[in-house]
Amino acid sequence: xxxxxxxxxxxxxxxxxxxxxxxxxxxxxxxxxxxxxxxxxxxxxxxxxxxxxxxxxxxxxxxxxxxxxxxxxxxxxxxxxxxxxxxxxxxxxxxxxxxxxxxxxxxxxxxxxxxxxxxxxxxxxxxxxxxxxxxxxxxxxxxxxxxxxxxxxxxxxxxxxxxxxxxxxxxxxxxxxxxxxxxxxxxxxxxxxxxxxxxxxxxxxxxxxxxxxxxxxxxxxxxxxxxxxxxxxxxxxxxxxxxxxxxxxxxxxxxxxxxxxxxxxxxxxxxxxxxxxxxxxxxxxxxxxxxxxxxxxxxxxxxxxxxxxxxxxxxxxxxxxxxxxxxxxxxxxxxxxxxxxxxxxxxxxxxxxxxxxxxxxxxxxxxxxxxxxxxxxxxxxxxxxxxxxxxxxxxxxxxxxxxxxxxxxxxxxxxxxxxxxxxxxxxxxxxxxxxxxxxxxxxxxxxxxxxxxxxxxxxxxxxxxxxxxxxxx
Ligand code: BGP
Numbered sequence: 437x438x439x440x441x442x443x444x445x446x447x448x449x450x451x452x453x454x455x456x457x458x459x460x461x462x463x464x465x466x467x468x469x470x471x472x473x474x475x476x477x478x479x480x481x482x483x484x485x486x487x488x489x490x491x492x493x494x495x496x497x498x499x500x501x502x503x504x505x506x507x508x509x510x511x512x513x514x515x516x517x518x519x520x521x522x523x524x525x526x527x528x529x530x531x532x533x534x535x536x537x538x539x540x541x542x543x544x545x546x547x548x549x550x551x552x553x554x555x556x557x558x559x560x561x562x563x564x565x566x567x568x569x570x571x572x573x574x575x576x577x578x579x580x581x582x583x584x585x586x587x588x589x590x591x592x593x594x595x596x597x598x599x600x601x602x603x604x605x606x607x608x609x610x611x612x613x614x615x616x617x618x619x620x621x622x623x624x625x626x627x628x629x630x631x632x633x634x635x636x637x638x639x640x641x642x643x644x645x646x647x648x649x650x651x652x653x654x655x656x657x658x659x660x661x662x663x664x665x666x667x668x669x670x671x672x673x674x675x676x677x678x679x680x681x682x683x684x685x686x687x688x689x690x691x692x693x694x695x696x697x698x699x700x701x702x703x704x705x706x707x708x709x710x711x712x713x714x715x716x717x718x719x720x721x722x723x724x725x726x727x728x729x730x731x732x733x734x735x736x737x738x739x740x741x742x743x744x745x746x747x748x749x750x751x752x753x754x755x756x757x758x759x760x761x762x763x764x765x766x767x768x769x770x771x772x773x774x775x776x777x778x779x780x781x782x783x784x785x786x787x788x789x790x791x792x793x794x795x796x797x798x799x800x801x802x803x804x805x806x807x808x809x810x811x812x813x814x815x816x817x818x819x820x821x822x823x824x825x826x827x828x829x830x831x832x833x834x835x836x837x838x839x840x841x842x843x844x845x846x847x848x849x850x851x852x853x854x855x856x857x858x859x860x861x862x863x864x865x866x867x868x869x870x871x872x873x874x875x876x877x878x879x880x881x882x883x884x885x886x887x888x889x890x891x892x893x894x895x896x897x898x899x900x901x902x903x904x905x906x907x908x909x
Contacts, residue, residue, distance in 0.1 A: 439846040441907040446549055446853025447899070448510030449503070449875060450811055452556035452601065454486045455862040457516065459493035463531035466522025468558035469569070469617040479619075481754055481868035482882050489863050490878045491888050496539050498890065499860060502876055504546035506896055507903040511548050512810055512855045513539070514556035514601065517582055523562035525578045528585060536586075540593055551810070551855065552590065553598040553656070554583050554640065557606050557616070557865075564618060570607070570629045573713075576636050583640040587647055595651035596852075598729050598810060599640050602658040603633045604686050613749055615866065621749075624708040631710030634689050638723035645724075652852075656729030656810040657686055660736040661794045665773050670740035674770040678738045681769055690728065691803040693721030727852055728799060731811035732837075735778075735791035741771035753784040754866045756817070760784070783815055783871060789836035796844035796851065806850040812837055813857035815864060815871040818893065825877045825893035834895065838907060856899070860890065875899055 454470050461467070474485035492499055503511055517524065519532030536552075543550045559569050567574045583599075600606075609616035611626035620626075637655050644653045662682065664675035677698075684696040703709035741747055750764025750772070761784040765771030774780075779787045796807055814833040818825050834856060845851050861874035869880045875896040880886035 437846065438842060441842060441845065443906065445851075445906065446510035446551075446596075446808070446855070447508065447903040447907070448512055448549070448551060448853055448855035449508060449859040449899075450512035450551075450855040450857050451492070451859050451862055452514045452553065453516040453519075454489070454556070454558045455858075455865070456490050456492035456513075456860060458486065458488040458491045460487045462493065463519070463535070464522060464529040465516065465532055466518035466524075466529075467561045468516065468518045469561050469564050470558050472561055473617040473619070480866055481864075481870075484863065484868035484882065484884060486863045488884065488888075490860050490880060492860070493535065495888070495890075497542060499876075500539075500542045500546055500548065502890060502892065502896075503543075503548055503859065506875070506892075506900045508548055508859075509903065510551050510596070510853055510855060511543055511859065512551035512553060512598070514553035514598075515586060516558050517555070518558065518560045520585060521560065521582055524560035524566075525581055533585075533589065537589065540590060544593060549596065550590075550594045551596040551598065551808075552586070552594045553601050553810075554586065555579070555599070556601040569618070570610075570632055571625065573632055573635070575632065576639055579636045580639050580643055584643060584647070587644060587649055591647075592650060596808065597644065597649075597651060597653040599637050599653055599655045599725075600633060601656045601810075602731060603630065603637065603655060604682070605658050607633060613752075615752065627703060627708055627710045631712075631716075634720060635716060637690070638693075638719050641723040641725055642719075652726035654725035654727040654729050654808065655690055656731055657690070658731045658733075659683060659687070659795050659799070660732075660734055661791055661798060662770075663735055663737045663775065665737055665739040665775075668740070671738070674738045674740045677766075677769040678736065681766060682736070687728070687799070687803065689720060690725055691805060693717070693723070725805070727806040727808045728803065729808050729810035730795060730799070731857070732792045732795055732809065733812065734786040735775070735788045735794070736786075737773055737775035738765070738770040739773045741765045741767055741769060743768040747771040752866070756782050756867065756871060758782050758784060781814065781816060783867065785815065787814075787833060789833075789840045792837050793840040793844045793847070796841070796849040797847055800844075800847070800849040806852055808852045809841065809854045811855060811857040813873045815867070815873050817870060818861075818872045818877060820877065820891070823891065825891060827893045827895045830893070830895045831898045834899070835902075838902060842907060
């Protein structure tokens with residue numbers, strides 16, 4: 437039988453600092469690695485950047501007002517480290533901190549629960565220059581100090597905290613695929629960096645609990661459940677490999693404090709396993725997240741990938757032309773294949789609402805941890821017609837995912853809330869402003885010369901109705 441959504445279910449929506457704020461050098465803000473990366477020609481779609489983004493820094497009151505009118509229960513946003521500590525540590529930049537104090541107050545005044553992400557990829561350039569940022573264990577103390585400052589500031593006000601956003605993506609894109617700063621392709625370094633990020637995650641979770649914060653904290657993981665192409669035992673094994681290498685390699689560390697054994701042993705044989713120093717194992721085991729944040733966009737289907745002539749790291753579709761993603765995989769483990777049973781977006785992201793139910797089932801069975809869906813949404817081209825945006829394709833995508841979440845709750849998953857990606861349209865890291873996700877359209881084009889005017893889309897009104905009915909049809 438279908439259960440109801442809990443009465444305190446957080447119907448939310450999300451954003452990230454660099455993608456919405458703009459004001460990249462205002463009020464004492466320091467420079468982040470992204471402020472610089474976007475200035476290297478050819479790195480982002482038509483060299484778009486977040487200098488102005490959708491100007492949320494100056495228009496947050498207007499944005500919160502729209503949220504309130506929609507009845508939104510939660511808003512997930514991230515803090516730009518460089519606004520608080522322009523160089524990563526030292527004196528607090530009060531003006532920068534004040535922006536978030538004002539934003540949080542504004543949200544609370546409108547009965548919207550703030551969900552604060554500590555890190556959504558914009559590390560201070562100063563720390564990158566000083567010690568290689570995530571490449572050095574020195575970041576553990578600096579990150580912990582930054583987090584503590586926010587814990588102290590928002591004690592009693594912010595109840596939901598996300599430690600790291602998509603550690604699996606920012607490490608892989610930054611050190612394996614070379615498509616995010618610092619733009620490297622070094623597998624050994626990738627595993628070290630990722631291990632250091634695990635230590636940072638564990639440290640701030642422990643700090644949060646030691647400070648007896650009144651609230652919950654957890655990481656947000658980009659989870660794509662892995663499917664086998666068919667029942668060929670080799671493809672079944674490939675799916676197991678992919679789930680271990682692409683999912684358990686992070687989630688097991690978050691929840692059990694251990695890497696999955698088969699993959700770790702394989703890395704050891706290859707000489708690229710992360711270095712365990714004294715105390716690491718204990719630290720990883722000691723930190724218990726209060727929930728697991730899940731960013732779900734799509735499932736992933738795989739087949740066997742031979743060691744000889746196998747497929748390696750592929751190209752992502754950053755063109756918005758269907759069918760332009762390259763093949764990708766890990767020789768000896770798996771290769772990604774097209775799932776013939778699901779539709780794809782113009783950026784080749786597979787549309788699979790059942791996958792979010794599978795995701796929550798797998799997580800619940802393996803970890804018994806509450807889930808907060810911190811991102812889910814459809815990136816598409818939108819068109820304004822007579823001042824309106826008829827994004828029925830987005831409504832279709834979101835409503836099917838809402839139904840699947842309800843089914844997962846009925847299966848026994850504990851789901852605290854659902855934050856769609858994204859609230860307003862915003863900058864897609866590599867795809868510019870034309871790949872839109874928002875409930876609220878923002879007039880911004882490739883030339884970054886738009887008026888930045890906000891227009892609620894049809895999906896905005898659809899979600900308003902969902903919230904009013906607490907998710908029942
Ligand atoms: C997630 C990120 C978000 C957002 C989203 C959509 O990985 O956490 O910041 O960008 O993906 O991705 P894209 O903009 O590439 O379509």
